Amino acid sequence: MSEKLVVDILTLDAVQCAACQYMLEAVTALPENVRQHIQYKEWNIKGPEGINKFLEYKARVLPTIVINGDIVFESIIPMYEELLDALAARAPDVLKTEIEKVRTTE
Amino acid sequence: MAKQLLIDAYRGKRTPKAPWLPYAGVHCAYLIGEKANVYLQNADLLAKGVLFAAERYKVDGMPLVFDLNVEAMSMGCEANWYPDNPPAVIGHPLADKTLAEANLKIPTAKDGRWPVIVEAGRKVMEKKGDWALLGLLCGPLTLASHLRGVKIFTDVVKNKPLAGEILGFCAKVCAESARIYRDIGCEIIALVDPVASQIRPETFREFVTPACQEAIKVIHDAGRTSSFYICGDATKVLDEVCRIGTHGFAIDEQLNINYVRDMALKYGLGFGGNLKLTLALSLGIVNPREDAIVSLAAGGLTGYTFAPG
Incomplete structure (x- = not known):
């Protein structure tokens, strides 16, 4: 299995906060062939793990999407194509190929 | 407790002291020893919880329910x-269907979860003291997100006719919710649109602002007080929030209260927040007492409501 792209979604709590819910859904609703090549996780700030992750990234606001350690979307739910672009810019070749497949079939 | 104090602040007026408004929500269930899922589906428990919390916290106002899923679930x-x-919405009926195909109907006071809320509101209005009851309706973009899912954030840029159709429908739903809260007797009615902070100002102006107008008219025509609640880092859209047409607005803990106060004063609006719900009240990272003092000092006595963010 090739190396996966790490996508961290920093939230207040995706159950409790609608903005966080749809920031998380931007990632979880990606096509299956793209999701197979990313490792994503919600870090909610209601627990020590989430707080530490927020501090580790020096994040400023919630919700935030971090891709491979880069803070990419802060309090802005990305359009589908924006998210694909941001992933592709940091993706290993195999994921870039899958993202291109998605783009050509839509 | 002082209903008029809160109404005055919500309308941007100078007040002798800052009114206090806890958004107790399902915390009311905790206070009376009930689970949120049971509490929210039982009119007697809802009324009991709201009245108990109002008394315990010596409020100037309280929401009847703080649940942005009522309309979508209905x-x-x-x-x-x-x-x-x-509860949290997990199914989006417009994800792969048009409005016509999904056959969605604007929920009235007799549909879905509304009868429980209406009955609870009636009970609260009969017994409450000198404090304002707030009706909080799900704002148009949050409702559109529930109905369409995350695709709505692409639609508002790439498929504007579809976004306009969905937001137009949501505007009608918001207006009906405002009528329901008006008929309950809520003195203050707020459109609560947390995801509206997650878009660009031009998108807010194009889709959110128009979708709020019918509900705002319902509130104002009834002589009630209106507000617009937004969550998250709403700094980039705050000017749009101030221009939306409500008497005031409320923000969460991520905004700078000094900036918010100055914007509210500039537009002559009421504003509420932004006690640090997460950092102080939930996690205790910030001292809640110091946070409260800072908020009160920064908020001042013109249009400011002391409230969680």
């Missing part, structure tokens, strides 16, 4: 219930 959206949170 249209049939699938949702998960939780014992310690409001």
